[in-house]
Amino acid sequence: MVQVPPPPPTGFADHASAAEDREAGDGPAPSIAEGLSAALFQSVVEALPVGTALLRDGVIVHANATLAGQIGETIDTLIGSPLTSYLTPADALAVQKVVEGAIALHGGVPVRRIAHIRHISGSERVYSLRFSPLDNGPHPLLVVITRDMTAQVAAENALRAAEGKYRAIFENAVEGIYQSTPDGTYLDVNPALARIYGYASPAELIAHFTDIASQLYVDGTKRGEFQRLMRETGEVRDFTAEVWRCDGHTIWITENARCVRGPDNEVLYYEGTVEDITAQRQSQETMRLLGKVFTSIAEGIVLLERDLTVRTVNPAFEAMTGLLRQDMEGRPARLFASGLHENDFLATVAAEVDRAGLWRGEIWGERREGPPYSGEMTVTAVRTRAGETTHYVAAITDITKRKRDEEHIRFQANFDMLTHLPNRHLIMDRLEQAMHQAQRTGRQVCVMFLDLDRFKQINDSYGHSAGDEVLKLTARRLRNCVRISDSVGRLGGDEFIVILSNVEDQHAGAYIAEKILYSLSEPFPIGGTEVFCIPSVGITYFPDHGETAPDLLRNADVAMYHAKQGGERRYAIFTPDMARRSLALLTMESDLRHALARDEFELHFQPKVRADLTLIGAEALIRWRHPEKGLINPGDFIPLAEESGLILPIGRWTLREACDRVMSWRAEGLTIPSVSVNVSPRQFQDQTLVETVRQILVETGLEPEALDLEITETVMTGDVEHAVGTLRALKDLGVTLSIDDFGTGYSSLNYLKTFPIDTLKIDQTFVRDVLHSGKDAAIVSTIIALARNLGFSVVAEGVEEIEQAEFLGSRDCQNFQGFLYSRPLPPAEFTTFLRTAKLETATPPDLVPSIAPGP
Numbered sequence: 001m002v003q004v005p006p007p008p009p010t011g012f013a014d015h016a017s018a019a020e021d022r023e024a025g026d027g028p029a030p031s032i033a034e035g036l037s038a039a040l041f042q043s044v045v046e047a048l049p050v051g052t053a054l055l056r057d058g059v060i061v062h063a064n065a066t067l068a069g070q071i072g073e074t075i076d077t078l079i080g081s082p083l084t085s086y087l088t089p090a091d092a093l094a095v096q097k098v099v100e101g102a103i104a105l106h107g108g109v110p111v112r113r114i115a116h117i118r119h120i121s122g123s124e125r126v127y128s129l130r131f132s133p134l135d136n137g138p139h140p141l142l143v144v145i146t147r148d149m150t151a152q153v154a155a156e157n158a159l160r161a162a163e164g165k166y167r168a169i170f171e172n173a174v175e176g177i178y179q180s181t182p183d184g185t186y187l188d189v190n191p192a193l194a195r196i197y198g199y200a201s202p203a204e205l206i207a208h209f210t211d212i213a214s215q216l217y218v219d220g221t222k223r224g225e226f227q228r229l230m231r232e233t234g235e236v237r238d239f240t241a242e243v244w245r246c247d248g249h250t251i252w253i254t255e256n257a258r259c260v261r262g263p264d265n266e267v268l269y270y271e272g273t274v275e276d277i278t279a280q281r282q283s284q285e286t287m288r289l290l291g292k293v294f295t296s297i298a299e300g301i302v303l304l305e306r307d308l309t310v311r312t313v314n315p316a317f318e319a320m321t322g323l324l325r326q327d328m329e330g331r332p333a334r335l336f337a338s339g340l341h342e343n344d345f346l347a348t349v350a351a352e353v354d355r356a357g358l359w360r361g362e363i364w365g366e367r368r369e370g371p372p373y374s375g376e377m378t379v380t381a382v383r384t385r386a387g388e389t390t391h392y393v394a395a396i397t398d399i400t401k402r403k404r405d406e407e408h409i410r411f412q413a414n415f416d417m418l419t420h421l422p423n424r425h426l427i428m429d430r431l432e433q434a435m436h437q438a439q440r441t442g443r444q445v446c447v448m449f450l451d452l453d454r455f456k457q458i459n460d461s462y463g464h465s466a467g468d469e470v471l472k473l474t475a476r477r478l479r480n481c482v483r484i485s486d487s488v489g490r491l492g493g494d495e496f497i498v499i500l501s502n503v504e505d506q507h508a509g510a511y512i513a514e515k516i517l518y519s520l521s522e523p524f525p526i527g528g529t530e531v532f533c534i535p536s537v538g539i540t541y542f543p544d545h546g547e548t549a550p551d552l553l554r555n556a557d558v559a560m561y562h563a564k565q566g567g568e569r570r571y572a573i574f575t576p577d578m579a580r581r582s583l584a585l586l587t588m589e590s591d592l593r594h595a596l597a598r599d600e601f602e603l604h605f606q607p608k609v610r611a612d613l614t615l616i617g618a619e620a621l622i623r624w625r626h627p628e629k630g631l632i633n634p635g636d637f638i639p640l641a642e643e644s645g646l647i648l649p650i651g652r653w654t655l656r657e658a659c660d661r662v663m664s665w666r667a668e669g670l671t672i673p674s675v676s677v678n679v680s681p682r683q684f685q686d687q688t689l690v691e692t693v694r695q696i697l698v699e700t701g702l703e704p705e706a707l708d709l710e711i712t713e714t715v716m717t718g719d720v721e722h723a724v725g726t727l728r729a730l731k732d733l734g735v736t737l738s739i740d741d742f743g744t745g746y747s748s749l750n751y752l753k754t755f756p757i758d759t760l761k762i763d764q765t766f767v768r769d770v771l772h773s774g775k776d777a778a779i780v781s782t783i784i785a786l787a788r789n790l791g792f793s794v795v796a797e798g799v800e801e802i803e804q805a806e807f808l809g810s811r812d813c814q815n816f817q818g819f820l821y822s823r824p825l826p827p828a829e830f831t832t833f834l835r836t837a838k839l840e841t842a843t844p845p846d847l848v849p850s851i852a853p854g855p
């Protein structure tokens with residue numbers, strides 16, 4: 001049975017009105033308004049837009065129309081019903097607890113619950129139930145005000161859902177998202193931005209940045225640019241910048257941001273997104289670089305479609321072939337010179353690339369104009385991940401020059417560049433081949449070693465290009481002297497080799513040597529003049545004179561050396577004895593190298609006298625006191641010293657020793673008007689000769705006019721201008737000059753008048769037979785007359801008999817040197833000679849021409 005509640009207290013209306021007024025408030029229940037009539041209060045409650053009920057023990061004792069409408073029942077139906085009966089079970093339980101705790105509520109804080117009220121129609125709506133106790137006691141009266149919250153809760157739920165959604169986007173976005181202040185701090189950032197900038201969390205990032213301009217951007221001006229855009233346009237789009245990461249590395253980002261403004265258009269903050277485009281930029285950069293590689297690489301690159309039409313070519317290919325990219329693109333590739341490759345060559349190459357992944361080889365490439373080029377081509381395939389070929393890349397290098405260079409190098413390796421004859425390497429190879437052939441046929445091979453006798457002189461006198469010309473002409477003449485099946489090679493310098501293969505006997509060598517000597521005895525026309533350059537030829541035969549190519553060559557060299565010793569226009573066939581002598585010479589050369597240091601040289605002196613036995617001078621003649629071989633005469637070692645170059649230090653020693661010796665004799669009161677010293681051709685060519693003479697004169701104190709230098713006629717051949725220059729320079733020092741062995745060489749009468757000569761020495765070979773040979777007598781008479789006419793002094797050497805001296809005197813030669821007066825003497829003996837011989841001593845003026853020159 002429903003217990004009828006007592007009538008509401010007078011204050012109910014007041015209370016309800018106050019509850020309506022303060023429905024959102026959380027203060028204690030207001031006191032019942034005073035001054036309102038109960039009826040009016042009832043009306044007010046009835047009119048309230050919120051449901052209102054009085055509950056006692058949870059049962060509705062009073063309800064207004066709004067509550068009735070909210071439930072869909074009449075007020076009468078409601079009264080007497082527990083409020084919880086209109087609620088969902090879960091809510092009913094919660095409300096029941098509130099009702100049960102109503103006593104505790106009294107005088108306390110109103111309690112609000114959200115609950116679902118079931119409408120009679122079956123629908124449910126969400127309400128805010130606000131309970132306020134009206135009195136105390138075991139069964140307090142509760143005012144409950146119900147307000148429909150369905151729309152608000154739905155809106156709040158929707159908002160929450162939306163917020164959750166956007167928060168999730170914010171939290172999980174791959175792009176960085178931020179809100180930042182115009183003065184350069186972050187208000188909020190998402191985890192992605194923290195990640196991009198290398199921070200552990202958004203909070204760490206936000207805490208770190210106090211000035212974005214200086215802390216974020218590598219280029220400090222970037223932030224200014226960002227802000228300018230914000231100011232001017234309110235947004236930035238695709239704003240690219242390089243920024244610092246937390247770890248000190250830099251990355252590239254792109255930003256899109258906008259300016260968020262307040263109601264007064266003031267800037268509240270910036271919000272924007274950040275994308276890390278480092279990888280993208282790197283790949284763009286890589287693409288850019290690859291593009292650059294493609295356009296700037298020196299190799300020609302052709303990109304081919306699968307069907308072997310040209311996709312594109314690079315500039316290097318255009319430059320290499322003259323073919324234009326626009327003419328090639330989209331067309332079947334024309335890479336190879338027609339006629340030099342099979343028509344389907346490219347297809348064959350592509351098939352090989354499909355099979356093996358690569359093709360590499362040499363090609364003849366086509367050019368737009370001109371001959372084909374020699375190319376090195378590498379073709380590779382561009383494949384999909386699935387392995388399907390989409391393109392081919394052909395890289396081509398023009399190796400025409402390299403090929404030519406290789407050819408040149410091959411030529412250089414085998415041929416002498418000057419004469420184009422086979423060089424040592426190739427000629428030795430040919431010799432070996434000829435030896436093999438001879439072994440098979442039982443025949444012989446003839447090896448001829450040639451050396452041009454005066455080549456060095458030509459080189460020194462006329463220059464290297466003249467020397468080169470002589471070598472080229474020699475090569476041509478040699479080739480003309482032999483059969484096509486024979487070989488001619490150049491070993492280097494002025495050394496040539498001729499190989500006669502398949503010779504029957506040992507006459508062939510001599511025959512060809514004669515032929516060569518005859519051919520090379522013809523003058524060589526060089527630069528408007530003619531020079532002579534005759535070879536010495538050494539001959540060996542395989543197998544008699546050596547079983548290996550080097551042996552044959554070495555023995556031919558030995559034979560050649562002997563031919564040279566025998567004079568010009570000579571050839572020699574090798575004999576074992578020659579080898580022994582060569583060895584002796586080699587040993588001597590080695591000893592000679594040590595002789596100066598070991599002080600093994602000495603000078604002997606031979607007087608020069610006038611017919612009245614006045615001493616006019618002495619000739620210093622070198623001797624070598626060999627520790628084992630005893631005294632060696634200059635004839636046996638001077639040629640070797642010349643050849644080896646040792647003559648230069650030996651010559652310097654001789655000069656100094658001769659001058660010193662004269663000074664020593666003078667110191668002993670023995671006067672020698674003049675000392676003659678031989679100057680060999682090699683010494684004469686030496687650039688330092690004049691300075692050496694000057695120095696020695698200064699250092700020894702000998703007056704220049706007391707030194708006479710004997711040179712041979714050979715200086716008149718070759719570079720005469722240079723020779724005259726040297727002679728003049730020597731003369732300028734004050735020394736006198738004699739031509740030694742006059743009549744045996746190539747004296748040109750024309751040069752005789754040019755050369756600043758003082759004395760002609762008639763060679764002893766003419767003097768020797770002057771009494772018995774009319775010709776020699778005539779030559780001697782002629783030389784004397786020539787000297788007289790040219791204003792030279794004349795000395796006859798090799799005078800052994802008084803009759804010879806008388807004959808010479810009768811021909812107006814008054815100066816003599818020879819055994820008749822004295823042999824060359826060692827210094828000590830020469831001292832005795834000076835002291836004991838009954839000789840007058842001439843003073844230097846006595847050395848001037850004995851016969852005055854004619855007008």
Ligand SMILES: Nc1nc2c(ncn2[C@@H]2O[C@H](COP(=O)(O)O[C@H]3[C@@H](O)[C@H](n4cnc5c(=O)[nH]c(N)nc54)O[C@@H]3COP(=O)(O)O)[C@@H](O)[C@H]2O)c(=O)[nH]1
Binds near residue numbers: 740799
């Ligand atoms: N570059 C140098 N050459 C030199 C030097 N010393 C000598 N020589 C040259 O060596 C050649 C041989 O000289 P040598 O054996 O000393 O013979 C000289 C005389 O001994 C010899 N002579 C002198 N009188 C007679 C004689 O009456 N009968 C005879 N049978 N021989 C005689 O003649 C040589 C002197 O010759 P020359 O120099 O031509 O006056 C010889 O060519 C020397 O030049 C040196 O230091 N440096």
